[in-house]
Amino acid sequence: MNRFNLFALILFFIPGMVMFGQTSSDNPFSQSKFIPDISFILDVSYLHRNLDNDEIKLVETPGLILSSSKETTHGQANTDMNSLSGFNFNYAELSVSSTVDPYFDLIGIFHLSAEGFDVEEGYFMTRNLPLGFQIKGGKFLSGIGRINEQHAHYWDFANMPLVYKTFFGPEGLNEVGAQINWITPTDFYLLIGGEVLKGDNENSFGTDGYQDAARNIKIKSSKAPNLYTGFIRTSIDVGNVTTLAGVSGAFGKSRLNNEFDSNNPDGHAIYANTRIWNANLTMKFIFESYRDVTLQFEYLNRITDGDLYIKDSTLNSQKEKIKKDQSGLYAQIVYKFNKNWRTGLRYDLLSNNDITRDDNILNLSNGLPQFSSMIEYNPTEFSRIRLEYSYDRTKYLEEERKVNNEILLQVNLTIGAHGAHSF
Numbered sequence: 001m002n003r004f005n006l007f008a009l010i011l012f013f014i015p016g017m018v019m020f021g022q023t024s025s026d027n028p029f030s031q032s033k034f035i036p037d038i039s040f041i042l043d044v045s046y047l048h049r050n051l052d053n054d055e056i057k058l059v060e061t062p063g064l065i066l067s068s069s070k071e072t073t074h075g076q077a078n079t080d081m082n083s084l085s086g087f088n089f090n091y092a093e094l095s096v097s098s099t100v101d102p103y104f105d106l107i108g109i110f111h112l113s114a115e116g117f118d119v120e121e122g123y124f125m126t127r128n129l130p131l132g133f134q135i136k137g138g139k140f141l142s143g144i145g146r147i148n149e150q151h152a153h154y155w156d157f158a159n160m161p162l163v164y165k166t167f168f169g170p171e172g173l174n175e176v177g178a179q180i181n182w183i184t185p186t187d188f189y190l191l192i193g194g195e196v197l198k199g200d201n202e203n204s205f206g207t208d209g210y211q212d213a214a215r216n217i218k219i220k221s222s223k224a225p226n227l228y229t230g231f232i233r234t235s236i237d238v239g240n241v242t243t244l245a246g247v248s249g250a251f252g253k254s255r256l257n258n259e260f261d262s263n264n265p266d267g268h269a270i271y272a273n274t275r276i277w278n279a280n281l282t283m284k285f286i287f288e289s290y291r292d293v294t295l296q297f298e299y300l301n302r303i304t305d306g307d308l309y310i311k312d313s314t315l316n317s318q319k320e321k322i323k324k325d326q327s328g329l330y331a332q333i334v335y336k337f338n339k340n341w342r343t344g345l346r347y348d349l350l351s352n353n354d355i356t357r358d359d360n361i362l363n364l365s366n367g368l369p370q371f372s373s374m375i376e377y378n379p380t381e382f383s384r385i386r387l388e389y390s391y392d393r394t395k396y397l398e399e400e401r402k403v404n405n406e407i408l409l410q411v412n413l414t415i416g417a418h419g420a421h422s423f
Contacts, residue, residue: 036098039416041153043090045082049406051395053084059395059402063353063364064166064326066258080170082158082408089114091152095416103127109151120151120174132183142173143181143193144229144248146280146298156296156334158388158410162348162370163300163328167276169203173250176200177225189235199226199252204274204302206255212317213263217309219255219271227252231278244282251275254304265311270322272306290339301327301352308357320358327352340379346372350394365401368394386410 051059060067081090092112100106109121123138141149147161148168159165164172177197184190199205199222209221231248254274259267280298287293308322328351334344348370355362370393376386392404 036096037417039093039095039414041091041093041095041412041414043081043092043153043410043412045088045090045158045408045410047082047085047088047406047408049085049404051402051404053086055397055402056083056085056404059397059404061166061350061365061368061394062396062399063324063355063362064350065394080159080165081152082406082410093120093151093153099127100124120171132185134181134183136179136181137177139174139176140179142175142195142197142229142250143179143231144173144195144250144276145231145278145300146244146246146282146296148172153384153412153414156294156332156342156344157346157372157374158386158408159390161298161330161346162350162394163298163330166326166328166350167204167300167302168201173201175227177227189233191231191233193231193233195227195229196225197227197229197252198222201227202256204250204254204276204304205252206257208255208257210255210257210261210269212260212309212311213315214317217317217319219269222253222255240286242284242286246278246280248278249275254306260309260311260317263315265313265315267311269309270304270306271309272304272322274302274304276303277301290336292336294334294336295332296334297329297331299327299329301325321356323356325352325354326350341375341377343375344373346374348372348394365396370394382414384410384412386412 049056058067082088090113094110094112095108096110097105097107103126105125105127107121107123107125108119111118111120119139121138121140123136123140126133126135129135141151143149145164147155147164152160160170160172175195175197177195179193179195181191181193184192199207205227207222207226209219211218227250229248229250231246233244233246235242235244237243252274254270254272256270258269260269261267278298278300281296283295285293302324304322304324306322308320310318310320312318328349330346330348332344332346334342336342350368351366353364353366353368355364371391372388374386374388376384378384386409388406388408388410390404390406390408392406393401395402395404
C-alpha cells in the first residue's frame with residue numbers, strides 16, 4: 001500500500017474506531033473504501049540556448065511550424081514545454097483513477113500550470129466486455145502511433161518528437177470522442193482499434209467555421225465528428241527480444257483559420273481533406289534485470305488536399321487549390337545500463353515538405369534535422385533528473401536558417417499511487 005492511501009486510511013479509520021469502537025471490516029459503509037488512487041507529478045527545468053527568448057518567438061519552419069507569435073492567432077496557444085531560456089515550470093499533473101463498479105473504470109488527469117487548470121484527460125473504460133472488446137469514452141489521447149498516448153513524464157526525452165509537434169502540436173492528438181479496441185483471439189498479441197473524435201486539433205484538423213470580412217466566403221463549423229482513426233498493433237517475443245509494431249491512420253476535415261476573418265492582409269485559411277499515416281516499430285533487448293537497450297522508430301505522413309483562401313491587395317478574398325505532402329520521422333536508442341541510470345540518442349527529421357498552390361510548387365526546405373542526446377539519473381521510481389543536449393537545424397527567421405543549441409536540466413517527481421507504464 002502506498003503512503004498516500006495509508007495516510008488516508010488512518011484519517012478515516014481512527015475516528016470511526018474511537019467513536020464507534022469498531023474496525024473498518026465491521027463497517028461496510030466506511031468512506032475509505034471509496035478513496036480513488038491519487039498521484040501528483042511535478043516537472044520543472046532549467047534551459048540554456050544560444051537564441052534568446054525574443055528571437056525564439058519569431059523563428060518558424062516554413063510550411064510546417066508557425067512562430068509562437070503567430071500560433072496564438074491561429075488558435076494554437078504556445079504551451080510547449082521548456083519553451084524559455086532560464087527556469088521553466090512545465091506542468092504539475094494531478095491524476096485520479098478508480099474502479100467504479102464491475103463494469104467501468106474512471107480516470108481523470110489534470111494539468112496545472114502558470115496559465116491555469118486544464119483537463120488533459122477525463123474518460124471511462126469498460127471492464128470485462130466479452131470477446132476481447134473494450135470501449136473508452138470522454139477526452140483522451142488518441143491511440144494513433146506509438147508515443148501519442150504517452151504522457152510527458154513517460155517520454156525518453158524532454159520534448160515530444162518534432163514530427164508529432166508539427167502535425168498535432170505540443171500536446172499531441174488529444175480529443176473528445178469514443179474508442180473501441182479488440183484483442184483478437186490469436187496465439188500472439190494483436191490489437192485492432194478505431195476512434196470517432198470531435199477533431200478539434202488545429203494543427204491538422206479543426207472544427208470551427210469562418211468567413212471573410214466581406215462575408216463572401218463562409219465555411220460552416222463541423223456539426224458531427226470531424227475525425228476518424230484506426231490502428232493495428234502486434235507484439236512478438238523471441239528470446240530476450242520484445243518487438244512491438246503498429247500502423248495507424250487519421251482521416252478528417254481541415255478547417256484552419258489564420259486571421260482570414262480579420263483585416264490582416266496576410267490572413268489566410270484552409271478547408272480541405274487531411275489524412276495522416278503512421279508506422280512504428282519498437283524493439284527492446286533485455287540483457288538482465290536492470291540492463292536493456294530499446295530501439296524506437298516512427299514515421300508519419302500527412303496529405304492535405306483542398307482549398308486555400310487568401311486576400312489580394314484590396315483585401316478581397318481569392319480561392320486557390322492547395323495540396324500538401326509532408327512527412328517526418330524520429331529514431332532513438334535508449335540504453336539502461338544499471339538500475340538508476342539511462343542514456344539515449346534521438347534523431348528527428350522533417351523529411352518532406354512539398355506544397356503546391358494552383359499547380360505551382362513552392363520552394364520550401366526539406367530534410368530538416370534535429371539531434372538530441374540525454375543522460376538521466378533515477379534515484380527511485382518516483383524521481384528523475386535528466387540532462388539533455390539538442391542541436392536543431394529546423395528553424396528559420398526571415399528565410400535565414402537559425403541553428404539552435406540547447407542544454408536542459410530537467411527534474412520530474414511523483415507522489416501517490418501511479419500505475420505502472422506499459423512497454
